Amino acid sequence: MSFEPKIVGILCNWCSYAGADLAGTSRKKYAPNMRVVRVMCSGRVDPTFVLKAFQKGADGVLVCG
Amino acid sequence: MAKPKLALYWAAACGGCDVAVLDTNEKILDIASLVDIVFWPIAVDFKYHHVKAMADKSIDLCLFNGAIRSTEQEEIATLLRAKSKVLVAFGACACHGGIPALANFTSRAEILQRVYIEAPSNSNEQKTLPQLQTKVAEGELELPELFDDVKTLAQVVPVEYYVPGCPPPVDLILKLVDLYATGKLPPAGATVASDKSLCDECDRIKEEKKVTKFYRPHEIIPDPKKCLLEQGIICCGPATRGGCGMRCIKANMPCRGCFGPPPGVVDQGAKMLSAIASIYQGNDTAGINRMLEEVVDPAGTFYRFGMADSMLKRKRLQKS
Ligand code: SF4
Ligand code: SF4
Ligand code: SF4
Numbered sequence: 001m002s003f004e005p006k007i008v009g010i011l012c013n014w015c016s017y018a019g020a021d022l023a024g025t026s027r028k029k030y031a032p033n034m035r036v037v038r039v040m041c042s043g044r045v046d047p048t049f050v051l052k053a054f055q056k057g058a059d060g061v062l063v064c065g
Numbered sequence: 066m067a068k069p070k071l072a073l074y075w076a077a078a079c080g081g082c083d084v085a086v087l088d089t090n091e092k093i094l095d096i097a098s099l100v101d102i103v104f105w106p107i108a109v110d111f112k113y114h115h116v117k118a119m120a121d122k123s124i125d126l127c128l129f130n131g132a133i134r135s136t137e138q139e140e141i142a143t144l145l146r147a148k149s150k151v152l153v154a155f156g157a158c159a160c161h162g163g164i165p166a167l168a169n170f171t172s173r174a175e176i177l178q179r180v181y182i183e184a185p186s187n188s189n190e191q192k193t194l195p196q197l198q199t200k201v202a203e204g205e206l207e208l209p210e211l212f213d214d215v216k217t218l219a220q221v222v223p224v225e226y227y228v229p230g231c232p233p234p235v236d237l238i239l240k241l242v243d244l245y246a247t248g249k250l251p252p253a254g255a256t257v258a259s260d261k262s263l264c265d266e267c268d269r270i271k272e273e274k275k276v277t278k279f280y281r282p283h284e285i286i287p288d289p290k291k292c293l294l295e296q297g298i299i300c301c302g303p304a305t306r307g308g309c310g311m312r313c314i315k316a317n318m319p320c321r322g323c324f325g326p327p328p329g330v331v332d333q334g335a336k337m338l339s340a341i342a343s344i345y346q347g348n349d350t351a352g353i354n355r356m357l358e359e360v361v362d363p364a365g366t367f368y369r370f371g372m373a374d375s376m377l378k379r380k381r382l383q384k385s
Contacts, residue, residue: 047335047342051376 005059007034010049012042012065034062041065069125069245071096072104072116073155074145076138077165077215078131082156083107085232086128089239096242100126104145116144124149126245129224130232132158132165132373133216137209146222151250153241157231159218160256161325161333162373164231166215167365169372169379173213213382217373227256231323231370234309258308262327263320266307271295274344277352279359282318293319294344299366304336323370332376334367 011017017038023030039045042065053061075083087093087108103124104111127149133139146152157163168176177194181187199206218224228241241257244250251257259266271292280297287293293300293314300319306327313320326333345356360366368375 047338048332048376051332051335055376 005033006057007060007062008053008058009034009036009062009064010042010045010053011036011038013038013040014065016042016064039065068099068101070103070123071100072124072127072145072149073102073107074104074127074129074131074141075106076129076131076142076159076218077134078156078158079164080107082130082158082232085156085230085235086238089235092235092239099242099246113141113144116141116148119148121147122150126151126153128153128155128228129218130156130159132162133212133218133221134165134168134214135209135211139212139221142218142221151225151245152218152222153226153228154218154224155228156233157229157323157325157370160227160229160374161371162215162217163323163370166217166371166373167369168215169377170364171380172382173211176211214379215373220373225253226250229256229258229306229324230309234312236310237308256306256325256328258306258324260328261307263302263305263307263309263311263314263324267292267302267311267314269293269314275346276344277346279356281361287317289317294340299337299341299360301333301337301367301369303340304330304333304367321369322367325371325374333371334364334375334377337367338363 009016009020011020017036020036037049042063045063045065050061050063073083073086083105089096102109103119104116124145127145129142129145129152131138133142154160158165162169171179181189181194182192195208195211197208197210199208219227226241228237230237237257244257264271269292270290272295274292274295276295276297278297279299282298285296285298287296287298294302298319300314301322302314302320304326305320305322306324309324322333322337326336330336341360345353347353347356357363364377368377372379
């Protein structure tokens with residue numbers, strides 16, 4: 001079985017989340033490995049969120065914004 | 066009326082917490098006249114079998130210092146829990162793992178290898194390692210087993226109160242005794258210290274936190290009036306509970322975090338990392354990389370006292 005990483009994406013509401021949304025409405029395909037968490041600003045992201053994601057079994061964390 | 070019974074114990078500890086109790090100087094005599102000390106390995110000659118013979122819940126107050134990293138410490142923690150009405154995690158090691166919990170960045174096998182075989186001061190040609198059982202002419206000797214993980218007291222048994230600090234300052238020890246003696250102990254689970262961060266009680270001049278270079282304490286003589294972090298010295302005040310009376314800050318040294326995280330902070334190291342990241346001025350990769358180099362041993366610095374209690378807990382063990 002090939003490795004399918006679980007990636008937690010923490011995305012800013014105003015840019016990267018909007019971008020991901022636009023990708024969806026434009027019916028662009030992207031790999032389903034990323035689980036998105038929307039935050040109102042990437043400045044809200046605390047290192048604890050990243051640790052928590054890894055603790056819960058994420059293989060990678062992507063912070064966008 | 067019978068005097069309340071007091072027990073003190075040290076597990077994975079340095080002895081400093083016991084000395085801190087003795088540091089209460091003449092007050093120790095007041096304490097000794099108020100209570101009966103029924104167990105205190107550093108100072109009084111009672112043995113484990115004396116404690117085992119006591120009725121459950123017959124010790125009124127037990128001050129337990131040190132982390133838990135061996136079968137013996139776990140056994141005595143369990144024993145003292147059963148025998149005590151009020152169990153207090155006393156000092157940074159019992160509260161958060163403390164300095165011994167830095168061992169969670171390595172493993173038991175690596176520690177034994179280093180201490181008994183590689184350390185330059187050793188002469189151990191047979192490569193002898195401690196054995197749990199050893200046969201000698203008189204019979205079989207037993208040693209407690211060391212765990213891979215260093216744990217906090219509360220990770221092993223339920224704990225009523227926490228008195229942080231490496232070691233706890235005398236005024237907090239006396240405050241605990243006073244709260245106990247006057248029947249004013251807070252609800253179980255409370256920490257006897259401040260509910261704010263150290264920065265909150267720090268009286269240094271705080272201006273804008275903008276740092277372009279980090280210094281280690283020996284590389285700079287800091288201005289004794291200004292915030293140390295603003296001068297580029299890593300001071301863990303933003304991620305540390307107040308209540309120590311700014312012991313290190315008054316000596317012009319940065320806080321190392323011995324009071325553990327303030328209330329509401331889950332992970333002291335992550336909080337400190339966040340504080341450092343938000344004050345660093347620089348947006349080019351080269352500058353950021355240089356800054357990362359300047360923070361020597363970030364894991365050991367940010368998790369100096371809190372590793373056992375952190376979200377990291379320990380380095381992942383190699384599966385054998
Ligand atoms: S908290 Fe500090 S003084 Fe107390 S036992 Fe641990 S290392 Fe020693
Ligand atoms: S960072 Fe240190 S020196 Fe600065 S205010 Fe906080 S405790 Fe005081
Ligand atoms: S300044 Fe920090 S390290 Fe020093 S005693 Fe206070 S809490 Fe502990």
